Amino acid sequence: MAKAITKPAFERHGLKDDQLSWMMRNMLLQRMLDNRGFQLNRQGKIPFATGSEGHEGIHAGAALAFERGRDILVPYYRDIGLCLGVGMDPIHALLSMFARGDDVSGGRQFPNHYSHHSLGILSISSIIAAHCPHAVGAAYAMKLRGEAGRAVLCTFGDGSTSSGEWHEAVNFAAVHRLPIVFLCENNEWAISTPRSKQMACERIIDKAPGYGLPGVRVDGSDPIATYAVVKEALDRARTGGGPTLVEAMCYRFLSHTTDDDDRTYRTRDEIESHRHQDPVPIFEKLLIEHAVMTSDEISQMKKDILALVNDLTDRAEALPFPAGSDLDKHVVEGAYEPWQ
Amino acid sequence: MAKAITKPAFERHGLKDDQLSWMMRNMLLQRMLDNRGFQLNRQGKIPFATGSEGHEGIHAGAALAFERGRDILVPYYRDIGLCLGVGMDPIHALLSMFARGDDVSGGRQFPNHYSHHSLGILSISSIIAAHCPHAVGAAYAMKLRGEAGRAVLCTFGDGSTSSGEWHEAVNFAAVHRLPIVFLCENNEWAISTPRSKQMACERIIDKAPGYGLPGVRVDGSDPIATYAVVKEALDRARTGGGPTLVEAMCYRFLSHTTDDDDRTYRTRDEIESHRHQDPVPIFEKLLIEHAVMTSDEISQMKKDILALVNDLTDRAEALPFPAGSDLDKHVVEGAYEPWQ
Amino acid sequence: MAIAAESTVMNNVEAVRSTLYEALKTDERTVILGEDVGARGNVFLITKGFLEEFGESRIIDTPLAEASIIGVAIGMAMEGLRPIAEIQFAEFIYPAFNQIVGEAAKTRYRSNGDYTCPLVIRTPYGGGVRGALSHSVSIEALFYHVPGLKIVAPSFPADIKGLLNAAIDDPDPVLFLEHKKTYRMVKGEVPSGHYTIPIGKAEIKHPGDKLTVVSYGLYVHQAIEAAKTLAADGMSVEVIDLRSIRPMDRTTILASVRKTHKLLIVHEDNKFGGVGAEIAAMVAEDAFFELDAPIRRLCGPDVPAMGYAAPLEEAFMISTTRMAEAMREMVRF
Amino acid sequence: MAIAAESTVMNNVEAVRSTLYEALKTDERTVILGEDVGARGNVFLITKGFLEEFGESRIIDTPLAEASIIGVAIGMAMEGLRPIAEIQFAEFIYPAFNQIVGEAAKTRYRSNGDYTCPLVIRTPYGGGVRGALSHSVSIEALFYHVPGLKIVAPSFPADIKGLLNAAIDDPDPVLFLEHKKTYRMVKGEVPSGHYTIPIGKAEIKHPGDKLTVVSYGLYVHQAIEAAKTLAADGMSVEVIDLRSIRPMDRTTILASVRKTHKLLIVHEDNKFGGVGAEIAAMVAEDAFFELDAPIRRLCGPDVPAMGYAAPLEEAFMISTTRMAEAMREMVRF
Numbered sequence A, B: 001m002a003k004a005i006t007k008p009a010f011e012r013h014g015l016k017d018d019q020l021s022w023m024m025r026n027m028l029l030q031r032m033l034d035n036r037g038f039q040l041n042r043q044g045k046i047p048f049a050t051g052s053e054g055h056e057g058i059h060a061g062a063a064l065a066f067e068r069g070r071d072i073l074v075p076y077y078r079d080i081g082l083c084l085g086v087g088m089d090p091i092h093a094l095l096s097m098f099a100r101g102d103d104v105s106g107g108r109q110f111p112n113h114y115s116h117h118s119l120g121i122l123s124i125s126s127i128i129a130a131h132c133p134h135a136v137g138a139a140y141a142m143k144l145r146g147e148a149g150r151a152v153l154c155t156f157g158d159g160s161t162s163s164g165e166w167h168e169a170v171n172f173a174a175v176h177r178l179p180i181v182f183l184c185e186n187n188e189w190a191i192s193t194p195r196s197k198q199m200a201c202e203r204i205i206d207k208a209p210g211y212g213l214p215g216v217r218v219d220g221s222d223p224i225a226t227y228a229v230v231k232e233a234l235d236r237a238r239t240g241g242g243p244t245l246v247e248a249m250c251y252r253f254l255s256h257t258t259d260d261d262d263r264t265y266r267t268r269d270e271i272e273s274h275r276h277q278d279p280v281p282i283f284e285k286l287l288i289e290h291a292v293m294t295s296d297e298i299s300q301m302k303k304d305i306l307a308l309v310n311d312l313t314d315r316a317e318a319l320p321f322p323a324g325s326d327l328d329k330h331v332v333e334g335a336y337e338p339w340q
Numbered sequence C, D: 001m002a003i004a005a006e007s008t009v010m011n012n013v014e015a016v017r018s019t020l021y022e023a024l025k026t027d028e029r030t031v032i033l034g035e036d037v038g039a040r041g042n043v044f045l046i047t048k049g050f051l052e053e054f055g056e057s058r059i060i061d062t063p064l065a066e067a068s069i070i071g072v073a074i075g076m077a078m079e080g081l082r083p084i085a086e087i088q089f090a091e092f093i094y095p096a097f098n099q100i101v102g103e104a105a106k107t108r109y110r111s112n113g114d115y116t117c118p119l120v121i122r123t124p125y126g127g128g129v130r131g132a133l134s135h136s137v138s139i140e141a142l143f144y145h146v147p148g149l150k151i152v153a154p155s156f157p158a159d160i161k162g163l164l165n166a167a168i169d170d171p172d173p174v175l176f177l178e179h180k181k182t183y184r185m186v187k188g189e190v191p192s193g194h195y196t197i198p199i200g201k202a203e204i205k206h207p208g209d210k211l212t213v214v215s216y217g218l219y220v221h222q223a224i225e226a227a228k229t230l231a232a233d234g235m236s237v238e239v240i241d242l243r244s245i246r247p248m249d250r251t252t253i254l255a256s257v258r259k260t261h262k263l264l265i266v267h268e269d270n271k272f273g274g275v276g277a278e279i280a281a282m283v284a285e286d287a288f289f290e291l292d293a294p295i296r297r298l299c300g301p302d303v304p305a306m307g308y309a310a311p312l313e314e315a316f317m318i319s320t321t322r323m324a325e326a327m328r329e330m331v332r333f
């Protein structure tokens, strides 16, 4: 790791070089896994993929603020980088894409629908916002047991805040001042629906006062700023200060999923006009400018990650599908027939 | 009607004496019908009643702001005075209590669950907040058809704002800037649940900015002030200015329903401490002080109303129940069997 | 049900209440959440006094928002608590449908067993109490099709205790239905001490050999009464109380049908697509040649709900007389 | 279905699309609302181009909130519009359950006919498309018990047009189910001009006299194929396409059973409490003595849903071969 003798001052919020390069690696890994999904889909190897290009800064920053072994993450389907960042083995990304038997859902769910009890990653639902009350229940359990120092991080998209279940979840958490951070990954779109058709307020954080909560907006293309904001919010939650609504701004650079074609509803120009928000090159540049990493180190990191992703792809692809007979496992505990 | 030669200035928002005494009458009628319901229940004549004691000021004021034949009211089960105020024949209050065949629900629903298409009173549901999206749909229809000068008035309790359907309804209306006023009758309780367990914000109107809407709070024990605020909000809606969230403060003086016993969750002292908010004596005093009505006129009005309510009670009681064979009417249009 | 040496007579409300109380006493992971379960002690006074004894953090008066009552309870269950969620009246479960069907019932399955959801949802249902359109519905048929969910609907105090204990112990979500008309109407012996009754087991409440009657809820009590009337006339009718609706007890039903060769299903819920449909279908598949008469279902009419007016309620509900008549016709068939 | 002199060959997507288009063209009260129905033209491109032609106020991209999609549509319907609400995928209807079951289905009843709710809810359902746990479910059994609601699930283009027109004309709420695997797979002649097919009428799609097979959705197509295979072996099977699930067509089913004396019900949805239960129960009640063999149901397994992995999907779905086998067994019985 390159150590600059005189480092120009930049707002690093106490982060050390290895933490910064850890974030860089997380972001690059996420992007490469994303690309791999779309690639495998184009090659006809997998029927479906979701990408989170543009969300990397949020994920890296929030993941670093998360305390492994203590906090609980209640994520949604975009949170590949966040799940990796809190400790998920990247093989799971590939296992989910290939729907292999070793996938955490046993090949049942779409890609990127993780659940890792041992890591504190709650089970992801495809039903938008349905997970938000679960996060609140988990936070309630922490508070009831008096587990100070723990908190829940619950993420969701901008569109999700229109849902009644989101409203009820945030309201419940606020009433009980639970240890939870609601982190909105505002990528400006819900499939083809822009903010203006989703809500009449300008910002997601405009919704916070209605729940009696503080709201903080942050530039999600900046993982350091995101880290700082999420960390502060998590710390408040961990110390009895109650929930915070964090809005991290980003942009969804890809189509919603491989099934979507965003050319039907937004121009290429619009997308290009957001390139300056792409967290990956911004952060590369920042680390190089501030001599946290050299350009060569980053190139090497990319090579290593690509090799890793290639290797994971091969390993995952080589693994078997679940068996058809697995279909009736885990419906409830034990064998299960409605007629007994 | 008494005409004072020199009238002390009071904020009457352009209301004429007959409008003020009309409100007085509406409030007294509502209160007497309420009392009648509880009385009939105690006498064992009806199994259930709901009262709105404390809400009279809101109802009288909002009803006066409503334009009959143009506006649409989407009320809830407390809105007896509001429904009367927009034109409902008071016999319907009794018909609903006695569950007679001529009741608007055909004796199907609990008391005070009105629907009067010809008056623009939408059908009341027992499911809290479920009516709010209907109000929004009605407002959408007005806007789509370009019916300027019309608006929807949608009412609900404070507890109802916790519901996801309320959130989704208000949000939808805000996005489309629909001609609608959301009027919260904040009586501080949802059965036994006080505000502090229902939400973490101080006021219902704190929720307005999250929808990009103006919020206005008014003292609901003052029908004139309520009239002015609701009128302004309705006028804004009628002229393309979009929705408003109005919070009218009141207090629920009775138990939630005759099935409830509020002694289990609130003290008599608490109730007494709110007596100064009782809209009926306040308004009586105001009208007398400002010589809009004399004390004698009000006494006479009470007598007349009591005679009316007695007469309505007798008439309604004398009417028949629906027939058992009415059970399968109006499930869908025409006869209805799931097996054909 | 064998009655233990020590037992107490109580009604259904007391059976629910005392079982909940024991669960709160013996397992500090247990929490109760719902509307007005705190100071009010629930609208039927089932949780009265719990707030004072177990405190606000375990007896939770929730905001008026059913999706979050169930959704928050799911999260609690996934993180190690033992939530017992209450829906104030059965109809108000509709807004929580997504959390129950889309989430609770799928938690284990979609995580391949990594997460479980030991959640109990209690709610009063059923008519005959002048509850009008909204406070008298049955909801079991809206849920009994859902894999991953269990549904019980006991209607004797001793069964309530045993099945509520089983539901609380169960590692998967259980919908626990309480017929509100039986709350104070039905009394019976309840054995002392902790015991469970396995979910999925019916019980013969009145033995007989000329006709099998399958029912649950309030109507079991009427069916037993009707069976007694018929017994006086020398007609022997077997009344099975399902108790559990999902899973359901094929063994007991088939054994009875093999004995009586006739099947009458009686339930309060609407007929079309009701629980009786599955029972009839199962028997028509698995014991077809045992049957000496067409299967018959005596059920609620296919209208949205009973009305508030007494005649509308009476027209909806099935009287014991009507049940006895139907039984008589089938025995004679 | 008699084919009119003028007709066009189209697939199911085109049938839905062109029928919606005509409704928008001919009745300005018609509006379409749902997620991504505007610029995106719906995720299956069913409403593509509608926004440009009919404008934002009639083709409404809603917020991501299903309860309000249906709830707002109810209000529109009560106030004179003719809303056609879309739920993007069937599973996402759960959050709208209250609005559908608690509200739309009861509007007319609770207002004693004073208000009506002419609302159509369209949604794609069903599996076989690698839709995983979430995008492959069937939902009909969660709703078919509900009085006041109508449910149709046609799967031929001409039926889609006739029944979608009937649903739009209907003065009461209709849930219109579109099997997404049939969207581009199934093609057929569609008569020109406006016509309706009455809700509640099944159709014999393949006549026969040794076995009645009742099905709907994707499986009707497979059942017809299977019946053809059996016909080649001299076994005559009648395949009935229900088309409507509530109300259902007893007349057609009973007439067929009286002819064939054997009944096989085939559906993709889980077996327990599925639509087949009611069909079996009805026949066991009303045509019991006509039956020469036990009724059989060949249905989806009782698990929450098929999985994303191909073997899990295959294990859930019933192949044409398995259908043919079951038919063969029953014919031979």
Ligand SMILES: Cc1ncc(C[n+]2csc(CCOP(=O)(O)OP(=O)(O)O)c2C)c(N)n1
Pocket (backbone or CB within 6 Å): A078, A126, A127, A128, A156, A157, A158, A159, A160, A161, A185, A187, A189, A190, A191, A252, D035, D064, D066, D088, D092, D095
């Ligand atoms: C209840 C529900 N309705 C609809 C969908 C279909 N859907 C999947 S993602 C999505 C948009 C989500 O937007 P947002 O919350 O902003 O998250 P993003 O995908 O932009 O990260 C929709 C409508 C769903 N999954 N769940």
Ligand SMILES: Cc1ncc(C[n+]2csc(CCOP(=O)(O)OP(=O)(O)O)c2C)c(N)n1
Pocket (backbone or CB within 6 Å): B078, B126, B127, B128, B156, B157, B158, B159, B160, B161, B185, B187, B189, B190, B191, B252, C035, C064, C066, C088, C092, C095
């Ligand atoms: C969805 C739903 N949940 C629960 C209830 C039971 N319930 C009836 S009124 C009420 C409280 C309503 O409080 P609020 O909205 O403040 O209105 P208020 O009665 O105070 O006027 C509750 C919980 C219901 N009717 N609907």
Ligand SMILES: [Mg+2]
Pocket (backbone or CB within 6 Å): A157, A158, A159, A185, A186, A187, A188, A189, A190, A191
């Ligand atoms: Mg988004």
Ligand SMILES: [Mg+2]
Pocket (backbone or CB within 6 Å): B157, B158, B159, B185, B186, B187, B188, B189, B190, B191
């Ligand atoms: Mg209130």
